[in-house]
Amino acid sequence: MNGALIGLPSLFLWMPISFLVSNCVLFVVPPLRQIAESYSAKTSRVTFREAQQMLLKMTFYFALVTLPLIALGFIL
Numbered sequence: 001m002n003g004a005l006i007g008l009p010s011l012f013l014w015m016p017i018s019f020l021v022s023n024c025v026l027f028v029v030p031p032l033r034q035i036a037e038s039y040s041a042k043t044s045r046v047t048f049r050e051a052q053q054m055l056l057k058m059t060f061y062f063a064l065v066t067l068p069l070i071a072l073g074f075i076l
Helices: 002-028 030-043 048-075
Strands: none
Touching (some): 002 030, 002 048
């Protein structure tokens, strides 16, 4: 039971964090960045900055839910 309270919420918390990191890697590599920017310009999708802001909000909301569950798993 404790392992599930620690493992599953931490998995859900690491998903948006990994998206943030992969977005930064995509932004740093110039050929990948050019492809991403041209795709977002053609399809009217969000820019890098907007995507990072949405991911930060999502990470914050996930943390609000998952961190108390992880703490509960350590307490029990």
